Amino acid sequence: MPTESDRIELSEDELREIAGYAADGARRALSIFERHLPADTRPRDAIDAADTFAGGGRRTVVxxxxxxAAYRAAQEAASPAAVDAxxxxxxxxxxAYLHPRARPHQVKHILGAAAHAARAEELASGEDRRVTAVGLAWARHHAPAAVIAVLCRLPAAPSGGGRVGEFIRDLDVTLRARGRSDTGDPPQGSLS
Structure with missing residues (x-):
């Protein structure tokens, strides 16, 4: 059972910034899905709903x-790149439903959209690591302050998750380091 010490501060404004960042990241790979399944609007609808929330809308059942629905679209897609998109x-x-609990899996909720989008782009390019580098650089560069601040309140990203898990951990370490450098704290750990 979670204790009071497991709770983190999480404002609605932070949730909106995180959802907006996630929507922008997911939108990068949307065309990959739509090339394979042009009539299936579920991923686009999910991104639009995230944008609506990020822009001030309410968290609704829709x-x-x-x-x-986008998750089910992933389960039904035949192309691995479309699945990740x-x-x-x-x-x-x-x-938008990130929980104010200090749990490692919460990091996946913050960075999952960017990581899956980078993997979709990688797969669509035939595993071209230069494409991967561009996608991850975009995710690092466009992360708003709220993403970094909330990550710094959470435990590190969990192990596992295959290639997407690697991307999540890479983004997590890099963004936390940026957060520490913004506050003047010494960096901890490094990526090669």
Whole structure:
């Protein structure tokens, strides 16, 4: 059972910034999904719902349902790149439901959209690591202050998760280091 010490501060403004960042990241891979399944609007609907919340809308059942619908679209997609693109969209809509609990899996809710989008782009490019580098650089560069601040309140990203898990951990370490450098704290750990 979670204790009071497991709770973190999490404002609605931070949730909105995180959802907006997730939607922007997922949108980078949306065309990959739509090339494979042009009539399936579930991922686009999820990204639009996340954008609506980020822009001041309410967290509604429609937002939650759109996250699940995009998740189902991922389960039904035949192309691995389309699967990750739809998962990115699902994470975007689900980002609005981040819990104020200090749990490692919460990091996946913050960075999952960007990581799945980067994986979709990587797969669509035939595993071109230069494409991957561009996608992850975009995610690092565009992370708003709220993303970094909330990550710094959470435990480090969990192990596992395959290639997407690697991307999440890479982004987590890099963004936390940026947060420490912004506050003047010494960096801890490094990526090679």
């Amino acid at each position: 937002l939650r349902q759109s996250a699940w 739809a998962r990115a969209a699902s994470h975007a809509a689900a980002a």
